[in-house]
Amino acid sequence: xxxxxxxxxxxxxxxxxxxxxxxxxxxxxxxxxxxxxxxxxxxxxxxxxxxxxxxxxxxxxxxxxxxxxxxxxxxxxxxxxxxxxxxxxxxxxxxxxxxxxxxxxxxxxxxxxxxxxxxxxxxxxxxxxxxxxxxxxxxxxxxxxxxxxxxxxxxxxxxxxxxxxxxxxxxxxxxxxxxxxxxxxxxxxxxxxxxxxxxxxxxxxxxxxxxxxxxxxxxxxxxxxxxxxxxxxxxxxxxxxxxxxxxxxxxxxxxxxxxxxxxxxxxxxxxxxxxxxxxxxxxxxxxxxxxxxxxxxxxxxxxxxxxxxxxxxxxxxxxxxxxxxxxxxxxxxxxxxxxxxxxxxxxxxxxxxxxxxxxxxxxxxxxxxxxxxxxxxxxxxxxxxxxxxxxxxxxxxxxxxxxxxxxxxxxxxxxxxxxxxxxxxxxxxxxxxxxxxxxxxxxxxxxxxxxxxxxxxxxxxxxxxxxxxxxxxxxxxxxxxxxxxxxxxxxxxxxxxxxxxxxxxxxxxxxxxxxxxxxxxxxxxxxxxxxxxxxxxxxxxxxxxxxxxxxxxxxxxxxxxxxxxxxxxxxxxxxxxxxxxxxxxxxxxxxxxxxxxxxxxxxxxxxxxxxxxxxxxxxxxxxxxxxxxxxxxxx
Amino acid sequence: xxxxxxxxxxxxxxxxxxxxxxxxxxxxxxxxxxxxxxxxxxxxxxxxxxxxxxxxxxxxxxxxxxxxxxxxxxxxxxxxxxxxxxxxxxxxxxxxxxxxxxxxxxxxxxxxxxxxxxxxxxxxxxxxxxxxxxxxxxxxxxxxxxxxxxxxxxxxxxxxxxxxxxxxxxxxxxxxxxxxxxxxxxxxxxxxxxxxxxxxx
Numbered sequence: 001x002x003x004x005x006x007x008x009x010x011x012x013x014x015x016x017x018x019x020x021x022x023x024x025x026x027x028x029x030x031x032x033x034x035x036x037x038x039x040x041x042x043x044x045x046x047x048x049x050x051x052x053x054x055x056x057x058x059x060x061x062x063x064x065x066x067x068x069x070x071x072x073x074x075x076x077x078x079x080x081x082x083x084x085x086x087x088x089x090x091x092x093x094x095x096x097x098x099x100x101x102x103x104x105x106x107x108x109x110x111x112x113x114x115x116x117x118x119x120x121x122x123x124x125x126x127x128x129x130x131x132x133x134x135x136x137x138x139x140x141x142x143x144x145x146x147x148x149x150x151x152x153x154x155x156x157x158x159x160x161x162x163x164x165x166x167x168x169x170x171x172x173x174x175x176x177x178x179x180x181x182x183x184x185x186x187x188x189x190x191x192x193x194x195x196x197x198x199x200x201x202x203x204x205x206x207x208x209x210x211x212x213x214x215x216x217x218x219x220x221x222x223x224x225x226x227x228x229x230x231x232x233x234x235x236x237x238x239x240x241x242x243x244x245x246x247x248x249x250x251x252x253x254x255x256x257x258x259x260x261x262x263x264x265x266x267x268x269x270x271x272x273x274x275x276x277x278x279x280x281x282x283x284x285x286x287x288x289x290x291x292x293x294x295x296x297x298x299x300x301x302x303x304x305x306x307x308x309x310x311x312x313x314x315x316x317x318x319x320x321x322x323x324x325x326x327x328x329x330x331x332x333x334x335x336x337x338x339x340x341x342x343x344x345x346x347x348x349x350x351x352x353x354x355x356x357x358x359x360x361x362x363x364x365x366x367x368x369x370x371x372x373x374x375x376x377x378x379x380x381x382x383x384x385x386x387x388x389x390x391x392x393x394x395x396x397x398x399x400x401x402x403x404x405x406x407x408x409x410x411x412x413x414x415x416x417x418x419x420x421x422x423x424x425x426x427x428x429x430x431x432x433x434x435x436x437x438x439x440x441x442x443x444x445x446x447x448x449x450x451x452x453x454x455x456x457x458x459x460x461x462x463x464x465x466x467x468x469x470x471x472x473x474x475x476x477x478x479x480x481x482x483x484x485x486x487x488x489x490x491x492x493x494x495x496x497x498x499x500x501x502x503x504x505x506x507x508x509x510x511x512x513x514x515x516x517x518x519x520x521x522x523x524x525x526x527x528x529x530x531x532x533x534x535x536x537x538x539x540x541x542x543x544x545x546x547x548x549x550x551x552x553x554x555x556x557x558x559x560x561x562x563x564x565x566x567x568x569x570x571x572x573x574x575x576x577x578x579x580x581x582x583x584x585x586x587x588x589x590x591x592x593x594x595x596x597x598x599x600x601x602x603x604x605x606x607x608x609x610x611x612x613x614x615x616x617x618x619x620x621x622x623x624x625x626x627x628x629x630x631x632x633x634x635x
Numbered sequence: 636x637x638x639x640x641x642x643x644x645x646x647x648x649x650x651x652x653x654x655x656x657x658x659x660x661x662x663x664x665x666x667x668x669x670x671x672x673x674x675x676x677x678x679x680x681x682x683x684x685x686x687x688x689x690x691x692x693x694x695x696x697x698x699x700x701x702x703x704x705x706x707x708x709x710x711x712x713x714x715x716x717x718x719x720x721x722x723x724x725x726x727x728x729x730x731x732x733x734x735x736x737x738x739x740x741x742x743x744x745x746x747x748x749x750x751x752x753x754x755x756x757x758x759x760x761x762x763x764x765x766x767x768x769x770x771x772x773x774x775x776x777x778x779x780x781x782x783x784x785x786x787x788x789x790x791x792x793x794x795x796x797x798x799x800x801x802x803x804x805x806x807x808x809x810x811x812x813x814x815x816x817x818x819x820x821x822x823x824x825x826x827x828x829x830x831x832x833x834x835x836x
Contacts, residue, residue, distance in 0.1 A: 014663070179673070180673075181696075182663050250696075254695045333698075333699040356719045358719045359715045360755065360756070361752035364738065366682055409739050
């Protein structure tokens with residue numbers, strides 16, 4: 001839940017999450033439109049804006065993917081309303097086509113594109129550096145180092161964008177987006193949330209003749225941007241010395257603390273706009289310097305521009321960066337300190353920070369697990385049985401969502417995970433060439449709407465025999481249960497049209513569609529077996545929809561409303577300690593006692609009842625009926 | 636003002652983020668700068684979670700290895716996993732709770748194994764095992780263990796000069812189920828007032 005302090009009074013200092021701070025900053029600059037597809041670590045930006053949208057009279061939506069989000073936000077800006085589109089870093093790949101063209105046509109009202117980066121890949125499939133997108137598209141990149149700065153940057157970015165006619169790409173990292181820190185609130189400067197699209201086809205229709213003119217225009221714009229970034233308060237030089245540390249984004253926070261605590265005699269050039277490099281400012285900072293170290297995460301974006309500046313102006317200064325700092329993972333205090341000490345010719349082991357002893361005991365790993373009551377667990381359990389019952393060899397083409405956890409034991413029903421929608425796309429190829437194997441694409445409801453539709457149309461059109469299993473838990477669960485077209489609610493909490501996945505599949509021409517409830521294992525097994533048999537016998541695609549809402553989502557509502565859930569327990573005498581429930585089904589609510597018998601933690605049990613169907617000895621029974629309202633919470 | 640670095644560890648769903656943000660809000664209300672770095676994403680799915688809380692004269696959101704003044708564990712395995720982050724002479728507050736990872740055939744160490752291994756590794760740091768589950772069950776269940784542990788942290792006296800107990804209680808009062816949360820906080824505070832002050836708990 002977003003902090004209510006996001007709408008606190010001007011002058012107040014409040015604790016905000018970096019993402020909440022970005023939302024506040026955008027509101028201070030008169031934001032009227034925001035759109036996003038949820039993705040960690042970006043989600044709370046638009047979640048926060050959605051929570052205040054009605055109160056402020058602005059429009060906020062969860063879009064079906066990042067490309068749609070960006071296109072919609074652009075159109076708002078072109079119609080005279082300040083707009084924001086947010087996404088995680090890999091979301092910009094999806095939106096890249098739009099991003100490039102939007103740079104060409106430019107903006108009218110301020111347009112802020114936030115791409116939250118994830119060095120160390122806390123919840124991502126790669127750690128790509130999207131500052132390169134800014135270079136490629138001639139779009140300035142703002143990189144904040146704290147929640148407080150993120151708020152200032154978001155507000156300034158919208159002004160800067162409008163003044164120079166350029167979209168702005170802001171790239172907070174996980175450590176800014178998901179850090180809470182004190183933020184001083186400014187004045188809200190609301191603007192009209194409605195505008196008017198004034199036609200200008202020479203600018204806005206990118207046919208080749210117009211695009212050539214726009215190409216000239218954006219190069220000219222870039223020259224103005226390169227000059228203007230020098231005057232932004234996010235770029236500054238602290239101290240003076242013959243040794244200069246240039247620190248970009250969050251790296252500044254680590255460099256500042258390391259330099260202060262180690263008492264080093266260096267100047268620090270703080271860069272808040274890594275693209276384009278504030279060349280005038282940095283040139284002044286290094287004027288009297290002999291050696292410069294660039295400290296930045298991921299790729300040498302600032303380092304390359306600085307080396308280019310030094311080479312083209314023939315400056316007599318040595319520039320280092322990645323050779324001391326390294327490429328992989330996020331910045332840390334000791335990493336920054338070691339790089340600086342080594343660069344200064346000191347012993348890098350002189351940092352005061354040294355790990356203590358670890359325990360001399362083997363500790364079990366604790367990978368993330370599907371929650372108690374998670375319908376995906378039941379679906380995976382039934383799917384494995386259905387595949388085995390037909391003696392099939394399956395290739396499980398997986399996707400991005402909670403169900404990715406099916407990669408882990410005991411299920412191991414994810415053989416391939418690439419990117420959003422990749423499950424069905426790749427299954428098209430598997431279906432054609434993987435001999436003796438059946439291709440099963442596993443995708444969630446939100447991901448299906450995001451990028452699954454074109455790939456399913458492809459399967460129908462080309463007659464590729466594959467099973468698409470949509471795990472429809474009715475919300476975008478992984479990022480915190482945001483609504484999507486399968487929920488029937490909008491970001492702003494209004495009732496929306498539910499788009500049933502089976503209707504979409506039939507509409508696209510899929511001839512075999514089954515829908516089942518994973519909480520009924522027998523029904524799930526029969527439906528999956530039926531659909532698999534159809535694919536094998538008829539050499540055509542089929543779609544199976546596993547429909548059961550996210551148990552975490554329902555459990556949260558139940559707790560909030562005080563609705564009693566059913567409760568299951570193990571009958572001591574009947575339990576044979578076979579371990580099927582805790583080793584083959586692995587519900588986290590099921591514990592193991594010292595005699596190997598199972599015990600269900602009543603604090604964790606959500607009452608789904610699937611373990612009772614899994615137990616071969618009928619040793620798990622319902623010991624408490626849920627209240628009648630509990631059944632009604634599921635939709 | 637100096638600085639205080641607190642590493643909080645546990646399992647997704649135990650309320651670590653609520654513990655950390657409550658502490659940080661109370662710090663800001665006490666006039667102390669606070670940074671709280673969270674690792675989300677997959678963590679609400681029962682994975683291992685850590686939150687870095689830094690108070691006072693700080694810029695970096697993450698605590699360097701061996702630089703944590705306090706390690707606060709809501710679960711024993713997760714506390715044991717991070718003992719090396721503690722500085723020498725630091726304080727380790729661990730809830731007396733073990734949650735079995737949902738992994739087939741996993742071997743879970745016993746409470747005694749975990750506690751003695753932690754004491755061995757912690758060296759001259761002080762180790763206190765707090766009966767958080769027992770105390771939380773007095774107010775309404777496991778759910779309130781996080782506030783018991785926040786109370787224990789306040790009861791240890793280490794927050795003095797950074798965060799006031801009054802400010803903490805005021806912020807806890809804004810949470811849902813405020814009565815239970817406040818009670819849980821006070822139970823932890825009382826426990827630590829007697830068990831954390833001298834010698835090993």
